[in-house]
Amino acid sequence: MTGGQDRAAAIRKLALGAVMRSTRVQELVGSTVTPRLRTGALQRTSALSRVPGRLRPGGLIPNPTCAMGSSQARLDDALGGQTAVVTGRCPEPHLLDACRAQGILPIRVVGDASADAATPTDTGWLTVHLNGPGGGLRALVDDPTLTVVVRPDRVIAAVTTRSEVLRLPWTVGV
Structure with a gap:
């Protein structure tokens, strides 16, 4: 047989x-x-979504060259292998409180050095200045209402707007 x-x-x-x-x-x-991670079955995206294609959940966050203080580095160096919240605006107090409670690094992305001249130096968040086009992170500068949650492996876990409450897509053990 x-x-x-x-x-x-x-x-x-x-x-x-x-x-x-x-x-x-x-x-x-x-x-x-590895192939680029796509949006999964549980993350529905509509054609009218405000989230730029480079910042969709499941994809890798862009890694442009940035200025942090007086040094030049990649965004990976700023993330330091930890969970981060990346936004283009000054984080609100409730967002900073949520980040502190969860041990998340808040990062503000600005387009040029003059953009944060009025902000104090001890703000509770890390300010990163984009050099050049900045990849998909320029979308955060253009639309400061967007907030991106980045996992330690640089995968975008969630994208929210200013009006939405920051919800982590995983449970945090206490």
Whole structure:
């Protein structure tokens, strides 16, 4: 009943050997690049959504070069491998309280150094100045009502507006 398996195995072995001789196939098989994460079944997006495509939940947050104080660094360096809330406005006191309670780093993104000249230095949040286009983070400067929650692995966990309460998409153990 299972006759012919030896011939099929021999054909498979020859075909796989031929395919693996291709340098392109070898690069694809050996690549560690992961595909871009898309919005999942539980995150519905509408065509009328205000959230820019680069800032949708499930995608990686852009990693532009930024100025933090007198130094230049990537946004990854500012995040420091921790959960963060990134926004283009001065965070409200209730947002800062929620961040402190959950151990989340609040980050304000501004377009240029003159944008926060009037804000005091000890604000309770980290201010990051975008250099150049800034990737998708420019959308936060253009629409300061948006707030993005970023997981420690740089994946966007949630996007809210100023009118919505910050809700983490995971439970926090006490």
